[in-house]
Each structure stands twice: as C-alpha cells, then as structure tokens.
Amino acid sequence: MGTGVSAAFGRLAAGVGCAALLAGLGGCKVAGASGSSGDGGGAHGPERGGGADGTRVDPAAWAKWGLTPMRPAPAPPADKPIKLSRKGPAKVFSAVPTKEKIVFITIDDGAEKDPKFVEMARELRVPFSMFLMDDAVRTNYGYFKPLQALGNHIQNHTLNHPVMRSLGPEGQKRQICGDQSILERQYATKPFLFRPPYGAYNLATQEAAAACGIHGIALWHESMQIHDMQYDDPAKKLHPGDIVLAHFRGPKELKGSTMTQMFAAMLKKIHKQGFAVARLEDYVRPPA
Numbered sequence: 001m002g003t004g005v006s007a008a009f010g011r012l013a014a015g016v017g018c019a020a021l022l023a024g025l026g027g028c029k030v031a032g033a034s035g036s037s038g039d040g041g042g043a044h045g046p047e048r049g050g051g052a053d054g055t056r057v058d059p060a061a062w063a064k065w066g067l068t069p070m071r072p073a074p075a076p077p078a079d080k081p082i083k084l085s086r087k088g089p090a091k092v093f094s095a096v097p098t099k100e101k102i103v104f105i106t107i108d109d110g111a112e113k114d115p116k117f118v119e120m121a122r123e124l125r126v127p128f129s130m131f132l133m134d135d136a137v138r139t140n141y142g143y144f145k146p147l148q149a150l151g152n153h154i155q156n157h158t159l160n161h162p163v164m165r166s167l168g169p170e171g172q173k174r175q176i177c178g179d180q181s182i183l184e185r186q187y188a189t190k191p192f193l194f195r196p197p198y199g200a201y202n203l204a205t206q207e208a209a210a211a212c213g214i215h216g217i218a219l220w221h222e223s224m225q226i227h228d229m230q231y232d233d234p235a236k237k238l239h240p241g242d243i244v245l246a247h248f249r250g251p252k253e254l255k256g257s258t259m260t261q262m263f264a265a266m267l268k269k270i271h272k273q274g275f276a277v278a279r280l281e282d283y284v285r286p287p288a
C-alpha cells in the first residue's frame with residue numbers, strides 16, 4: 001500500500017500517508033479504487049425550497065457556525081441509480097452515477113460524541129450517513145439516535161475495525177454480522193451498506209457482507225482531514241456523485257479542532273466548488 005491505485009477516468013487513489021493512517025486515524029484507501037461516474041457538467045434538477053428534508057434554509061443558523069447557506073440538494077431521482085442485488089458478492093462503489101453537482105457525506109467510527117455536533121446537524125440539516133463501529137460507539141449508543149432521528153442512516157463498519165483482508169472468511173463474517181446485529185438492536189434499523197476499515201477489502205469481504213445481508217460496500221473519493229480534504233483526483237476537485245469520508249473525531253484526534261469545526265471546514269470546501277450535499281441512501285436501492 002502507499003502508492004496510488006489507478007482508477008477509471010484518470011482518477012488516482014491518494015496514497016499519501018496510508019501507513020500513518022492505518023496505524024492511527026484510518027481513512028486511507030488501500031484497495032479497490034473504483035471508477036467514478038465521470039464529469040457530468042452542470043445539469044440541475046428541480047430544487048426544493050429549503051434544506052435536504054424540505055425545511056426552509058435559515059441563514060442565521062448557518063451564520064452561527066460561520067457558514068453561508070449551501071445550495072439545497074436537488075430532489076432525489078425516483079429511480080435510484082445504484083441498485084443492490086442479493087445475488088453474488090456485495091457491490092463496491094466510491095461514487096454514485098449522477099450528473100448533478102452533488103456529493104455524499106459519510107462519517108465513520110463514532111469515537112467522538114460532541115453534543116455540539118448534534119446541535120449543528122439539527123440546525124443545518126445537511127444529510128450524512130454514519131458508518132458505526134461497535135468498539136467506538138458502545139460507550140454511548142444513545143448519542144447517535146438524535147442524528148438518526150434527523151433522517152441520517154446508520155450503516156455498518158465492523159465490530160472493532162480490523163484490516164478485513166487480514167482475516168479469513170469466518171472472521172470477516174463475525175465482524176460484519178456482529179456489528180449488524182448490534183446496530184439492528186440499538187437503532188431499530190437494518191443497515192444495508194458496509195464500509196471496510198481503511199477501505200481495505202477482498203472478495204471474502206464482499207461475500208461476508210452479502211452473507212450478513214449487506215449488498216453494497218461504500219468507499220470514497222475524498223477524505224476530510226482536520227482542515228484539509230484529500231482527493232483521489234490529482235487536480236483536487238470534487239466530481240458529481242462523489243462519496244466523501246469524514247470521522248467522528250474530537251480535539252484529541254484533530255489537534256485541538258472540534259468535530260463542528262471539521263464539519264464546517266468540509267462544508268465550506270464543498271460549497272466553494274459549487275456542490276450540494278445529498279443523502280446517499282436516496283441514491284442506493286437495497287434489494288427488494
């Protein structure tokens with residue numbers, strides 16, 4: 001690991017800092033870069049009058065967090081572009097095929113449980129998906145419930161964050177099925193996406209996910225650090241449909257910065273490039 005994995009459409013997986021990230025923070029893709037949907041230009045669908053859930057945008061709420069309101073996400077398509085199937089190994093993707101200038105925020109692990117972030121999420125109504133890892137969340141499952149109540153989905157990220165490829169098929173299944181049953185019990189939901197720690201997976205991971213009832217594996221094209229974003233694209237640009245990775249982290253991991261500062265910095269970068277944030281689950285259809 002450490003060198004970029006070439007991807008379709010001339011995008012490269014960022015290989016910078018993989019070893020350090022593997023040792024500590026996570027968030028480095030070490031395998032399985034996939035193609036993106038390509039550059040879609042600026043086609044815009046109908047837009048809602050307000051936030052992602054249809055509520056009105058409140059500029060004062062955004063100003064409170066040092067932000068100007070973002071363009072609301074367009075209404076999601078009736079026909080979800082990614083369709084998961086029960087047949088075969090779980091499907092792996094790092095982006096959603098779309099021409100809209102939208103990206104999808106995903107937040108991993110769950111170590112940091114900053115009450116201010118719940119306040120921020122409630123006020124801004126920017127959608128995100130939470131890939132929760134049991135070891136990180138078990139001290140306080142309840143923290144994530146108000147975030148879930150806002151419409152944000154909870155997805156699977158293993159019991160204790162191993163490099164999945166280092167485990168055999170049974171070990172991988174224990175990690176995914178184990179987290180799955182805990183998340184189902186705690187959050188009364190059935191996660192239908194899996195994210196392998198460090199983005200490292202193999203065919204056994206895809207098969208284990210499917211055996212645990214999860215038929216999609218969501219990777220990413222961008223990873224938010226403390227103030228900076230790492231891009232697969234050497235031109236450091238977002239592309240329509242990209243999945244963006246962030247983490248529940250606090251001042252200890254973010255060199256003094258808080259979760260809300262990290263999140264605000266991420267939104268600024270997305271906004272500056274003219275993108276809106278949409279909800280990943282609105283674009284992925286689980287098997288019927």
Ligand SMILES: [Zn+2]
Nearest residue numbers: 026108109197
């Ligand atoms: Zn993780």
